[in-house]
Amino acid sequence: MVPGGLLLLIFTTLHYASGAFVGINIGTDVSNMPSAPDVVAMLKANQITHVRLYDADAHMLKALADSGIEVMVGVTNEEILGIGESASKAAAWINQNVAAYLPSTNITAIAVGSEVLTTIPNVVPVLVPAMNYLHKALVASNLNFQVKVSTPQAMDVIPKPFPPSTATFNSSWNSTIYQILQFLKNTNSYYMLNAYPYFGYTSGNGIFPLDYALFRSLPPVKQIVDPNTLSHYDSMFDAMVDATYYSIDALNMSGIPIVVTETGWPWLGGANEPDATADNAETFNNNMIQRVQNDSGPPSQPKFPINTYIYEMFNEDKRPGPVSEKNWGLFFTNGSSVYTFSLSTSNRITGNSSDFCVAKPNADPGKLQVGLNWACGQGGANCSAIQEGQPCYLPNTYQNHASYAYNDYYQKMHLAGATCDFDGTATTTTANPSYGSCKFTGSSTTTPSSTGGFTPSVAPGPVSPQGGSGTTNLQVLRIQFVISSMFLLLVLL
Numbered sequence: 211m212v213p214g215g216l217l218l219l220i221f222t223t224l225h226y227a228s229g230a231f232v233g234i235n236i237g238t239d240v241s242n243m244p245s246a247p248d249v250v251a252m253l254k255a256n257q258i259t260h261v262r263l264y265d266a267d268a269h270m271l272k273a274l275a276d277s278g279i280e281v282m283v284g285v286t287n288e289e290i291l292g293i294g295e296s297a298s299k300a301a302a303w304i305n306q307n308v309a310a311y312l313p314s315t316n317i318t319a320i321a322v323g324s325e326v327l328t329t330i331p332n333v334v335p336v337l338v339p340a341m342n343y344l345h346k347a348l349v350a351s352n353l354n355f356q357v358k359v360s361t362p363q364a365m366d367v368i369p370k371p372f373p374p375s376t377a378t379f380n381s382s383w384n385s386t387i388y389q390i391l392q393f394l395k396n397t398n399s400y401y402m403l404n405a406y407p408y409f410g411y412t413s414g415n416g417i418f419p420l421d422y423a424l425f426r427s428l429p430p431v432k433q434i435v436d437p438n439t440l441s442h443y444d445s446m447f448d449a450m451v452d453a454t455y456y457s458i459d460a461l462n463m464s465g466i467p468i469v470v471t472e473t474g475w476p477w478l479g480g481a482n483e484p485d486a487t488a489d490n491a492e493t494f495n496n497n498m499i500q501r502v503q504n505d506s507g508p509p510s511q512p513k514f515p516i517n518t519y520i521y522e523m524f525n526e527d528k529r530p531g532p533v534s535e536k537n538w539g540l541f542f543t544n545g546s547s548v549y550t551f552s553l554s555t556s557n558r559i560t561g562n563s564s565d566f567c568v569a570k571p572n573a574d575p576g577k578l579q580v581g582l583n584w585a586c587g588q589g590g591a592n593c594s595a596i597q598e599g600q601p602c603y604l605p606n607t608y609q610n611h612a613s614y615a616y617n618d619y620y621q622k623m624h625l626a627g628a629t630c631d632f633d634g635t636a637t638t639t640t641a642n643p644s645y646g647s648c649k650f651t652g653s654s655t656t657t658p659s660s661t662g663g664f665t666p667s668v669a670p671g672p673v674s675p676q677g678g679s680g681t682t683n684l685q686v687l688r689i690q691f692v693i694s695s696m697f698l699l700l701v702l703l
């Protein structure tokens with residue numbers, strides 16, 4: 211036995227060092243679900259670094275091998291009963307669905323069931339035994355440091371989440387939740403929370419302003435303040451996470467980090483669901499990403515970043531229920547995104563040791579097409595890899611093809627002064643965009659031999675073909691300046 215304190219220290223240190231991430235849930239109740247390799251190509255093209263699967267699908271786990279993407283697998287609600295009643299079933303599950311794919315597929319967590327307390331009460335008695343058996347099987351395979359076990363719960367387990375400081379778990383589940391928390395603490399795992407401001411807002415009957423649910427700033431008279439702690443809550447999301455931290459504290463269990471395993475906003479709803487709009491979904495998800503990536507925790511736990519998985523990758527059109535239930539997706543199955551959003555951390559200004567030039571996620575498709583045509587034509591990029599049947603053809607989107615072409619052009623020409631701009635549709639990144647057998651130019655240490663084949667006269671010089679890029683660059687520079695002044699201020703303080 212290693213002392214728990216030491217483990218916690220190591221865990222939290224890693225936590226801080228890596229910065230908060232935003233990942234994505236991949237539900238599969240989808241007509242025309244793309245093949246697993248196509249899904250992975252889309253993830254790579256959008257620089258998504260963390261995914262959660264609801265099961266342990268063999269095709270997906272294989273396709274995710276060597277992708278650099280971290281994976282949370284799921285024990286389905288149906289599987290819990292068997293696993294909770296038999297240690298050998300748990301061991302078999304680990305062997306078949308986890309050990310078989312490690313280390314090439316980077317499985318880092320197992321979500322045991324989905325909202326078990328609120329959706330299938332009959333399984334509750336075996337939930338903690340199932341988690342224990344799975345953990346023991348991981349220990350036996352020496353995988354317990356690599357893979358965490360937890361169980362996602364709905365916000366409904368906390369009947370009165372506001373004000374956060376007085377929130378407690380529904381006391382009829384005290385003993386189960388207490389056992390879950392003890393398990394999480396003993397195994398250095400984390401609490402998995404499904405937190406939906408959409409439902410908090412729509413079921414609140416107008417108590418809370420929409421802006422509060424969408425992370426928009428509120429006028430001073432409408433600020434949401436916890437009367438006991440006087441903490442300001444800038445968003446319902448923060449309040450939900452904090453309500454959970456306070457509920458955990460109320461059971462005298464502290465020091466367990468929370469990961470938000472689901473949050474999101476539907477972009478289309480029925481006639482009686484007026485808040486499910488593409489505008490609201492776009493606002494919610496982009497603001498949520500910015501909020502999470504600022505690395506701070508909620509008011510009561512400012513040092514615990516809120517790692518979060520968006521619900522969800524595709525519209526699950528086969529799900530039963532209201533129209534909104536089928537329209538939480540960020541992407542259509544053809545790989546184009548439903549509305550503009552950016553999960554890429556490359557927009558965070560972290561200095562500029564950038565190696566690759568890619569299309570901005572959700573840049574205007576028309577502009578991407580122009581940029582792509584230019585790069586592959588006049589620009590002299592080698593675009594053979596994105597032709598049909600070639601390694602970088604899929605996903606067949608302007609975003610992916612433009613990324614490949616922009617980068618090939620940039621790798622060849624930036625020493626001659628070419629910029630990564632393309633009328634504002636391109637951005638540099640240090641993250642290698644290669645995936646599967648699709649290797650982006652510059653991804654290996656060998657210099658592209660074709661560099662010498664180009665003379666500077668072929669290139670249009672350091673500006674992009676469409677002009678007007680000067681202002682874009684200037685704006686970026688200004689933002690960088692403001693941000694670096696802020697850092698300077700922080701350092702001086």
Ligand SMILES: *[C@@H]1O[C@H](CO)[C@@H](O)[C@H](O)[C@H]1NC(C)=O
Pocket residue numbers: 278280313316318
């Ligand atoms: C898997 O993910 C963990 C946690 O982020 C990371 O430390 C590790 O380097 C990753 N492993 C591989 C092989 O990418």
Ligand SMILES: *[C@@H]1O[C@H](CO)[C@@H](O)[C@H](O)[C@H]1NC(C)=O
Pocket residue numbers: 369380381382383
């Ligand atoms: C607590 O949970 C029980 C059992 O599911 C339920 O009957 C009860 O209504 C819940 N209490 C509150 C205040 O939500």
Ligand SMILES: *[C@@H]1O[C@H](CO)[C@@H](O)[C@H](O)[C@H]1NC(C)=O
Pocket residue numbers: 378379381382384460461
């Ligand atoms: C459940 O725990 C709360 C503290 O969070 C306590 O106030 C309550 O009395 C407990 N209920 C039961 C039934 O043990």
Ligand SMILES: *[C@@H]1O[C@H](CO)[C@@H](O)[C@H](O)[C@H]1NC(C)=O
Pocket residue numbers: 460461462
């Ligand atoms: C938590 O600890 C306090 C002080 O030690 C004690 O009064 C309280 O009853 C405990 N609550 C629970 C739910 O164990």
Ligand SMILES: *[C@@H]1O[C@H](CO)[C@@H](O)[C@H](O)[C@H]1NC(C)=O
Pocket residue numbers: 444445448501504505506
């Ligand atoms: C991060 O977001 C929180 C919540 O909106 C806010 O209180 C905090 O000031 C932000 N921190 C930074 C460094 O921007």
Ligand SMILES: *[C@@H]1O[C@H](CO)[C@@H](O)[C@H](O)[C@H]1NC(C)=O
Pocket residue numbers: 542543544545546607
């Ligand atoms: C992808 O599918 C959506 C929805 O069917 C459609 O609106 C969009 O135009 C398609 N995009 C491409 C690039 O084919």
Ligand SMILES: *[C@@H]1O[C@H](CO)[C@@H](O)[C@H](O)[C@H]1NC(C)=O
Pocket residue numbers: 561562563
């Ligand atoms: C970073 O970018 C700025 C502005 O584009 C440039 O002046 C500076 O030389 C760059 N620094 C490095 C280390 O590349």
Ligand SMILES: *[C@@H]1O[C@H](CO)[C@@H](O)[C@H](O)[C@H]1NC(C)=O
Pocket residue numbers: 592593594595660
């Ligand atoms: C273009 O790239 C392909 C690989 O994608 C390579 O086989 C071919 O030799 C390259 N052509 C030139 C002219 O560099």
